[in-house]
Amino acid sequence: MKIKLTSIYVDDQEKALAFYTGVLGFTKKADFSNGPFRWLTVVSAEEPDGTELQLALNDNPAAKAYQQAIFKQGQPALMLFTDDIKGDHERIKANGGAFAMAPTDVTGSTIAKLEDGCGNLIQITELARW
Structure with a gap:
Protein backbone atom coordinates (compact mmCIF):
# COMPACT_ATOMS: atom_id res chain seq x y z
CA MET A 1 0.00 0.00 0.00
CA LYS A 2 1.00 3.60 -0.60
CA ILE A 3 -0.36 6.96 0.45
CA LYS A 4 -1.03 8.84 -2.76
CA LEU A 5 -3.28 11.65 -1.53
CA THR A 6 -4.04 13.61 1.60
CA SER A 7 -6.24 16.66 2.06
CA ILE A 8 -6.12 19.97 3.85
CA TYR A 9 -9.13 22.24 4.24
CA VAL A 10 -8.77 25.80 2.96
CA ASP A 11 -11.15 28.74 3.04
CA ASP A 12 -10.16 29.98 -0.45
CA GLN A 13 -8.82 27.60 -3.11
CA GLU A 14 -7.31 30.31 -5.35
CA LYS A 15 -5.49 31.90 -2.43
CA ALA A 16 -4.34 28.45 -1.28
CA LEU A 17 -3.06 27.58 -4.75
CA ALA A 18 -1.08 30.83 -4.85
CA PHE A 19 0.43 30.12 -1.42
CA TYR A 20 1.30 26.46 -1.94
CA THR A 21 2.82 27.09 -5.38
CA GLY A 22 4.20 30.64 -5.14
CA VAL A 23 5.35 30.68 -1.52
CA LEU A 24 6.13 27.03 -0.72
CA GLY A 25 7.19 26.05 -4.24
CA PHE A 26 4.83 23.14 -4.90
CA THR A 27 3.48 22.40 -8.37
CA LYS A 28 -0.18 22.24 -9.36
CA ALA A 63 -14.80 20.87 7.81
CA LYS A 64 -14.87 24.50 8.88
CA ALA A 65 -15.27 23.62 12.60
CA TYR A 66 -12.38 21.12 12.42
CA GLN A 67 -10.10 23.57 10.62
CA GLN A 68 -10.85 26.41 13.03
CA ALA A 69 -10.48 24.23 16.14
CA ILE A 70 -7.04 22.84 15.31
CA PHE A 71 -5.82 26.29 14.25
CA LYS A 72 -7.05 27.80 17.53
CA GLN A 73 -5.18 25.08 19.46
CA GLY A 74 -1.97 25.85 17.55
CA GLN A 75 -1.96 22.38 16.01
CA PRO A 76 -0.50 22.14 12.51
CA ALA A 77 -2.90 20.88 9.86
CA LEU A 78 0.06 19.79 7.74
CA MET A 79 3.63 18.71 8.48
CA LEU A 80 6.28 19.01 5.80
CA PHE A 81 9.83 17.67 5.98
CA THR A 82 13.04 19.21 4.69
CA ASP A 83 16.79 18.61 4.77
CA ASP A 84 17.50 22.38 4.98
CA ILE A 85 15.07 24.14 7.31
CA LYS A 86 17.14 27.32 7.56
CA GLY A 87 17.42 27.61 3.79
CA ASP A 88 13.71 26.88 3.32
CA HIS A 89 12.84 29.37 6.06
CA GLU A 90 14.73 32.12 4.24
CA ARG A 91 13.32 31.16 0.83
CA ILE A 92 9.73 31.03 2.12
CA LYS A 93 10.13 34.39 3.92
CA ALA A 94 11.51 35.90 0.71
CA ASN A 95 8.42 34.56 -1.12
CA GLY A 96 6.10 36.27 1.37
CA GLY A 97 5.53 33.51 3.94
CA ALA A 98 4.69 34.64 7.48
CA PHE A 99 6.24 32.46 10.16
CA ALA A 100 4.54 32.05 13.53
CA MET A 101 7.71 30.35 14.79
CA ALA A 102 11.21 30.61 13.34
CA PRO A 103 13.32 27.44 13.14
CA THR A 104 13.61 26.14 16.70
CA ASP A 105 15.54 23.15 18.00
CA VAL A 106 13.35 20.60 19.78
CA THR A 107 14.04 17.00 20.77
CA GLY A 108 15.23 15.14 17.68
CA SER A 109 14.51 17.88 15.15
CA THR A 110 14.29 21.54 14.24
CA ILE A 111 10.82 22.87 13.51
CA ALA A 112 9.27 26.06 12.17
CA LYS A 113 5.61 27.02 11.87
CA LEU A 114 3.85 29.30 9.43
CA GLU A 115 0.32 30.20 8.44
CA ASP A 116 -0.93 29.51 4.94
CA GLY A 117 -3.35 32.46 4.96
CA CYS A 118 -6.22 30.04 4.31
CA GLY A 119 -6.92 29.00 7.89
CA ASN A 120 -4.07 26.57 8.56
CA LEU A 121 -0.89 26.30 10.54
CA ILE A 122 1.89 24.37 8.80
CA GLN A 123 4.91 22.83 10.49
CA ILE A 124 8.18 22.34 8.66
CA THR A 125 10.51 19.78 10.22
CA GLU A 126 14.16 18.89 9.73
CA LEU A 127 15.04 15.71 11.55
CA ALA A 128 18.27 15.72 13.56
CA ARG A 129 21.15 13.79 12.05
CA TRP A 130 22.67 11.48 14.62
Whole structure:
Protein backbone atom coordinates (compact mmCIF):
# COMPACT_ATOMS: atom_id res chain seq x y z
CA MET A 1 0.00 0.00 0.00
CA LYS A 2 1.00 3.60 -0.60
CA ILE A 3 -0.36 6.96 0.45
CA LYS A 4 -1.03 8.84 -2.76
CA LEU A 5 -3.28 11.65 -1.53
CA THR A 6 -4.04 13.61 1.60
CA SER A 7 -6.24 16.66 2.06
CA ILE A 8 -6.12 19.97 3.85
CA TYR A 9 -9.13 22.24 4.24
CA VAL A 10 -8.77 25.80 2.96
CA ASP A 11 -11.15 28.74 3.04
CA ASP A 12 -10.16 29.98 -0.45
CA GLN A 13 -8.82 27.60 -3.11
CA GLU A 14 -7.31 30.31 -5.35
CA LYS A 15 -5.49 31.90 -2.43
CA ALA A 16 -4.34 28.45 -1.28
CA LEU A 17 -3.06 27.58 -4.75
CA ALA A 18 -1.08 30.83 -4.85
CA PHE A 19 0.43 30.12 -1.42
CA TYR A 20 1.30 26.46 -1.94
CA THR A 21 2.82 27.09 -5.38
CA GLY A 22 4.20 30.64 -5.14
CA VAL A 23 5.35 30.68 -1.52
CA LEU A 24 6.13 27.03 -0.72
CA GLY A 25 7.19 26.05 -4.24
CA PHE A 26 4.83 23.14 -4.90
CA THR A 27 3.48 22.40 -8.37
CA LYS A 28 -0.18 22.24 -9.36
CA LYS A 29 -1.02 18.62 -10.22
CA ALA A 30 -4.80 18.46 -10.83
CA ASP A 31 -7.41 21.17 -11.24
CA PHE A 32 -10.89 20.44 -12.53
CA SER A 33 -14.43 21.37 -11.65
CA ASN A 34 -17.82 19.73 -11.74
CA GLY A 35 -20.46 22.36 -11.08
CA PRO A 36 -19.55 24.10 -7.83
CA PHE A 37 -17.07 21.33 -6.84
CA ARG A 38 -13.39 21.90 -7.60
CA TRP A 39 -10.78 19.16 -7.29
CA LEU A 40 -7.43 20.89 -6.76
CA THR A 41 -4.16 19.21 -5.83
CA VAL A 42 -0.51 20.20 -5.54
CA VAL A 43 2.61 18.08 -5.31
CA SER A 44 6.22 18.62 -4.28
CA ALA A 45 8.34 19.94 -7.14
CA GLU A 46 10.99 17.48 -5.89
CA GLU A 47 8.59 14.52 -6.31
CA PRO A 48 6.17 15.30 -9.17
CA ASP A 49 4.77 11.75 -9.03
CA GLY A 50 4.69 11.69 -5.23
CA THR A 51 1.90 12.17 -2.74
CA GLU A 52 -0.66 14.79 -3.76
CA LEU A 53 -2.08 17.36 -1.36
CA GLN A 54 -5.72 18.20 -2.05
CA LEU A 55 -6.64 21.81 -1.29
CA ALA A 56 -10.22 21.06 -0.26
CA LEU A 57 -12.69 23.89 0.24
CA ASN A 58 -14.02 24.02 3.81
CA ASP A 59 -17.55 24.60 2.54
CA ASN A 60 -19.32 22.35 5.02
CA PRO A 61 -19.82 23.03 8.75
CA ALA A 62 -17.84 20.00 9.94
CA ALA A 63 -14.80 20.87 7.81
CA LYS A 64 -14.87 24.50 8.88
CA ALA A 65 -15.27 23.62 12.60
CA TYR A 66 -12.38 21.12 12.42
CA GLN A 67 -10.10 23.57 10.62
CA GLN A 68 -10.85 26.41 13.03
CA ALA A 69 -10.48 24.23 16.14
CA ILE A 70 -7.04 22.84 15.31
CA PHE A 71 -5.82 26.29 14.25
CA LYS A 72 -7.05 27.80 17.53
CA GLN A 73 -5.18 25.08 19.46
CA GLY A 74 -1.97 25.85 17.55
CA GLN A 75 -1.96 22.38 16.01
CA PRO A 76 -0.50 22.14 12.51
CA ALA A 77 -2.90 20.88 9.86
CA LEU A 78 0.06 19.79 7.74
CA MET A 79 3.63 18.71 8.48
CA LEU A 80 6.28 19.01 5.80
CA PHE A 81 9.83 17.67 5.98
CA THR A 82 13.04 19.21 4.69
CA ASP A 83 16.79 18.61 4.77
CA ASP A 84 17.50 22.38 4.98
CA ILE A 85 15.07 24.14 7.31
CA LYS A 86 17.14 27.32 7.56
CA GLY A 87 17.42 27.61 3.79
CA ASP A 88 13.71 26.88 3.32
CA HIS A 89 12.84 29.37 6.06
CA GLU A 90 14.73 32.12 4.24
CA ARG A 91 13.32 31.16 0.83
CA ILE A 92 9.73 31.03 2.12
CA LYS A 93 10.13 34.39 3.92
CA ALA A 94 11.51 35.90 0.71
CA ASN A 95 8.42 34.56 -1.12
CA GLY A 96 6.10 36.27 1.37
CA GLY A 97 5.53 33.51 3.94
CA ALA A 98 4.69 34.64 7.48
CA PHE A 99 6.24 32.46 10.16
CA ALA A 100 4.54 32.05 13.53
CA MET A 101 7.71 30.35 14.79
CA ALA A 102 11.21 30.61 13.34
CA PRO A 103 13.32 27.44 13.14
CA THR A 104 13.61 26.14 16.70
CA ASP A 105 15.54 23.15 18.00
CA VAL A 106 13.35 20.60 19.78
CA THR A 107 14.04 17.00 20.77
CA GLY A 108 15.23 15.14 17.68
CA SER A 109 14.51 17.88 15.15
CA THR A 110 14.29 21.54 14.24
CA ILE A 111 10.82 22.87 13.51
CA ALA A 112 9.27 26.06 12.17
CA LYS A 113 5.61 27.02 11.87
CA LEU A 114 3.85 29.30 9.43
CA GLU A 115 0.32 30.20 8.44
CA ASP A 116 -0.93 29.51 4.94
CA GLY A 117 -3.35 32.46 4.96
CA CYS A 118 -6.22 30.04 4.31
CA GLY A 119 -6.92 29.00 7.89
CA ASN A 120 -4.07 26.57 8.56
CA LEU A 121 -0.89 26.30 10.54
CA ILE A 122 1.89 24.37 8.80
CA GLN A 123 4.91 22.83 10.49
CA ILE A 124 8.18 22.34 8.66
CA THR A 125 10.51 19.78 10.22
CA GLU A 126 14.16 18.89 9.73
CA LEU A 127 15.04 15.71 11.55
CA ALA A 128 18.27 15.72 13.56
CA ARG A 129 21.15 13.79 12.05
CA TRP A 130 22.67 11.48 14.62
